[in-house]
Amino acid sequence: MKVTIKDVAKKSGVSIATVSLVLHGNPRISSETRKRVLKAVEELDYQPSMLARGLVMRQTGNIGFVLTEDHFLRTEPFYTRIFLGTEFGARDSNHFVLLATIPTDFSESDFLPRFITQKNVDGLIIAGKVPDAFLEKVARYHLPTVFVDFYPAEGEHSAILMDxxxxxxxxxxxxxxxxxxxxxxxxxxxxxxxxxxxxxxxxxxxxxxxxxxxxxxxxxxxxxxxxxxxxxxxxxxxxxxxxxxxxxxxxxxxxxxxxxxxxxxxxxxxxxxxxxxxxxxxxxxxxxxxxxxxxVPKYDMGIEAIKLVREMIEQNLKKNKKIIVPVELIVRKSTAAFAES
Amino acid sequence: MKVTIKDVAKKSGVSIATVSLVLHGNPRISSETRKRVLKAVEELDYQPSMLARGLVMRQTGNIGFVLTEDHFLRTEPFYTRIFLGTEFGARDSNHFVLLATIPTDFSESDFLPRFITQKNVDGLIIAGKVPDAFLEKVARYHLPTVFVDFYPAEGEHSAILMDxxxxxxxxxxxxxxxxxxxxxxxxxxxxxxxxxxxxxxxxxxxxxxxxxxxxxxxxxxxxxxxxxxxxxxxxxxxxxxxxxxxxxxxxxxxxxxxxxxxxxxxxxxxxxxxxxxxxxxxxxxxxxxxxxxxxVPKYDMGIEAIKLVREMIEQNLKKNKKIIVPVELIVRKSTAAFAES
DNA sequence: AAATCCAAGTTAAACGTTTTAACAACGCTG
DNA sequence: CAGCGTTGTTAAAACGTTTAACTTGGATTT
Known part of the structure; x- marks a missing residue:
């Protein structure tokens, strides 16, 4: 059925541990074996199972992206672009971004997104203003969290803001x-x-x-x-x-x-x-x-958000960091030199 | 750390197998044990690990949602609403929906979304018109696929279309x-x-x-x-x-x-x-x-898409099915009875 | 020559589930 | 009372990885 690490091991005549080590760039493997393994990986089109990896590493490989329904459905695709930025940023570290909306008037009695309650994400990106009730509820899960284009009134947080x-x-x-x-x-x-x-x-x-x-x-x-x-x-x-x-x-x-x-x-x-x-x-x-x-560099804000949440996941010390992304003046035709009238 | 099935088993004085059986509603468990287990689950707030489950069931629990970048960034949130519908529909079966955009002019040389190449989804929803090159490339992965608001020129497919x-x-x-x-x-x-x-x-x-x-x-x-x-x-x-x-x-x-x-x-x-x-x-x-x-019932189209792709995943016979969702006339103020002029 | 070290790999445990086959205990039947 | 069926529960294998600990054999040191 699916190609597993075993198939690669068999094909290249080594143990599965060796394959894994090669794939992680461990220097203890001779360059000859390395080459053989890599060739087998290539030929079999081996794709490590996120599930198995996640299980042993105790990471899901997912990052949650939360915003209110209103914000997501805005005609102006502001947050949509930020999301797209996270999607792009997530490619580097091979994370997946799960998007969920919450009711704009989220209250104590509303449910949190499933990926939070089921602990199916390693970190969280919260975009735009969200209700306090949501913040309170989500805080109980102690997830590495980055806010984008919003900074909660209370406490210290990591955030991506524009200048x-x-x-x-x-x-x-x-x-x-x-x-x-x-x-x-x-x-x-x-x-x-x-x-x-x-x-x-x-x-x-x-x-x-x-x-x-x-x-x-x-x-x-x-x-x-x-x-x-x-x-x-x-x-x-x-x-x-x-x-x-x-x-x-x-x-x-x-x-x-x-x-x-x-x-x-x-x-x-x-x-x-x-x-x-x-x-x-x-x-x-x-x-x-x-x-x-x-x-406003929406796309970049998404990329930065991913970078930051990843940082927080890795060194899980709560190093709160605010990143202010630069903005840029775009001169079009609605401005001209002052003329005495 | 995280609550596992073992903790539930210990707390309720049964084996982990029993816990699993209870959670799957197996009728061979006495209602007394069942009650004890359920109580422990409740008290510990046990959440089964998607990873472990997925590993043994050979399912990821994810469904991919693909559309072109143009469609996603449209000012009119048409596909955004469809996506929201899928998100909602996915709650029932506890799936997660992974969203990815592809270049509007996707060509042979472009990469497929990671969740496809890495086999990190059980099924696919493709929304709106996508380039043929994409269809060709994605077909190689033999994923259960449902099209929404688009029907490819070639072949038989499952699709959600409007009337x-x-x-x-x-x-x-x-x-x-x-x-x-x-x-x-x-x-x-x-x-x-x-x-x-x-x-x-x-x-x-x-x-x-x-x-x-x-x-x-x-x-x-x-x-x-x-x-x-x-x-x-x-x-x-x-x-x-x-x-x-x-x-x-x-x-x-x-x-x-x-x-x-x-x-x-x-x-x-x-x-x-x-x-x-x-x-x-x-x-x-x-x-x-x-x-x-x-x-047009955008939201419903999303829900139907999820239902259909789930159906396809379960009975993995390729039963292609077209669902035509009904539309509705909304009378506002731009129409009035004919008046001779 | 024995002891030590090193390089390159391998073994095996662990991660948290599901599920099948086996088992224990019990009442019934003949 | 031997055998059988039923009912409820469990042991254990399997899923595909990672990684700490170990092996092996040759080179180097003492």
Whole structure:
């Protein structure tokens, strides 16, 4: 039936131990035997059984990837890309990534993903914000865990985060360098750390360039962070009658909503008003005009997450580590040099 | 460390064999012993090791889910929902679903997902169209396979498909019942079986109601099937100057594009023209007006896929089976009774 | 020449299950 | 009371690996 280590051993005239040692690169095997074994492995297309290996090594070879159902089903494939990154990263160490969603309103009475309760994973990656009830419940299993794009309020953890502050600075500095001085900031849900940080970056860039922040230009009390909020925020801004030549939205959805409103009001983008977003979502390039934004390396975040969780599995000392991945400014057509009007 | 069957055996004063038999519901165990064992299992929170079990049963307990990268990263979470369905379905039989993407242009020289080459799955679910090169390569592994929303050109297979013909009929009949007679059909990519079938449904409904199809009303030569194609198709239709009071687009994206064009031309929807789409994508409910459409049970397709692949794994006779899942008409606000203009 | 060391392999136990065949205990039958 | 069937339980093999401990035979040291 299936080719086992025994078949390889027989074919190359050695014991199964030798085969195993060869496969693990043990130096005690003569290069001649090594060659013979490798040849047999090749010819038989031998694939070690993960099951048998896992049994003796007491490892499953699996890593769990958990996110809320909402996040997974988002039209914008943000977490999907992160997942894809983990899949890719897992190839190196021959792990498998098991994905499971949890209810967005996970409560004490909900079940954990099976791979956790059945101890079928060696480590865990938790992507995006998850309910506290989930965190509490999962903590009981003491699995090496890495958070991605989320950091729990309590305790010390390993996490992969993006450099929101720097992103906010990059976006703002880009506008400053284009000659803009009156730069609006649009946001909702300031309770969210990422958004708060982007705001911080905006502020800090202004100050570094000697521009004193004007609270009138900060529309930060939108309820949500979708297109509608962006649209509405611009309305608010225009109603105030305060002068501005550029705006930085805390994410692309708001930026796109903002552009819609501006265009409807007859403003030319970027000639009259420059717009910068954040996230680099799929549709940015297809906006009119294509949106300048801060790009987040989703794929890399997944790869880093796997690396980190693997590290934690190997040296199972709980060395908590935060990795901040860099972001990048993508200049498209929605920003232009300041022009006196 | 981890609780094993031995611990349960010791605690309940029986042999490990007995524990195993109890857990498998073997009737030869006295109900008294059974109770004792079950109690111990409960108290120790014993979870059988998938690895050990898999080793002796020669099953991995995993099912592979493969789709192209494009499909997985689509903004519209169609396949994502199907995947979620498989995840859910897999709970019953305690399988795990491993997801892997393949390059959209998979060629002979590309590698198969690791779980296939390493024989780490018992069966395979292939979602959406995949390249022939992939099919050829994967066929060599003789895995029980179920296709979802795709049926290979060659050979006999198991598959979960949606009832496109009936969907086309439902949509068209809905319009006919509203009193419409001049019903346009919009499509692109007629090479795609799903679209061809929807077209068939449209035709068949017309004929059943004694309406002879008017080729002038069929715009079926669009290159693609996106919003732009829908927009463009309506332009073509209007330029022809042919009279119509309703239109059925082969998918929601085209329907939405069509609505945009119609609205721009000053038509009122649904007062002057009724529009029906197909797919029930996320944004339908947020259109203006909300789009009437044919809904596809994505989640169920996933569940059915798991059921079928499990069936194939159990009785490993290659009983190929096609399951056609029913679709459903969702009436929203984009359709109304015919009104003479 | 005995003792030691080394290189290259091998033996065998262990991992945690499932399952078959064997077994013990008991009541029944003839 | 010998033999038989039934009922409930267990011993043991098997699944495919890894790895610590051991063997073997030749080279080197004392």
């Amino acid at each position: 929101n502050i720097r992103g906010g600075m990059l976006a703002t500095e880009h506008l400053i360098q284009l000659g803009h001085r009156d730069i609006a900031f649009l946001a909702g849900d300031m309770a969210h750390p990422s958004i708060r940080e982007r705001y911080l970056g905006y502020h800090s860039a202004l100050q570094q360039h000697g521009i004193s922040p004007n609270p009138e230009l900060e529309i930060i009390d939108e309820k949500k962070t979708g297109k509608e909020s962006g649209y509405h925020a611009v309305c608010t801004l225009l109603n105030k009658g305060v002068k501005f030549s550029a705006l930085f939205a805390c994410n692309d959805a708001m930026a796109i909503g903002a552009m819609e409103c501006l265009k409807k009001q007859g403003f030319k983008i970027p000639e009259q008003i420059s717009v910068v977003g954040f996230d680099d979502i799929e549709s940015d390039a297809f906006q009119d005009p294509p949106l300048t934004t801060v790009s | 496109n013909i009936r969907g086309g009929m439902l949509a068209t009949e809905h319009l006919i019942q509203l009193g419409h007679r001049d019903i346009a059909f919009l499509a692109g990519d007629m090479a795609h079986p799903s679209i061809r079938e929807r077209y068939l449904g449209y035709h068949s409904a017309l004929q059943q109601h004694g309406i002879s199809p008017n080729p002038e009303l069929e715009i079926i030569d669009e290159k693609k099937t996106g919003k732009e194609s829908g927009y463009h198709a309506v332009c073509t239709l209007l330029n022809k100057g042919v009279k119509f009071s309703a239109l059925f687009a082969c998918n929601d994206a085209m329907a939405i594009g069509a609505m945009e064009c119609l609205k721009k031309q000053g038509f009122k929807i649904p007062e002057q023209i009724s529009v029906v789409g197909f797919d029930d994508i996320e944004s339908d409910a947020f259109q203006d007006p909300p789009l009437t459409t044919v809904s």
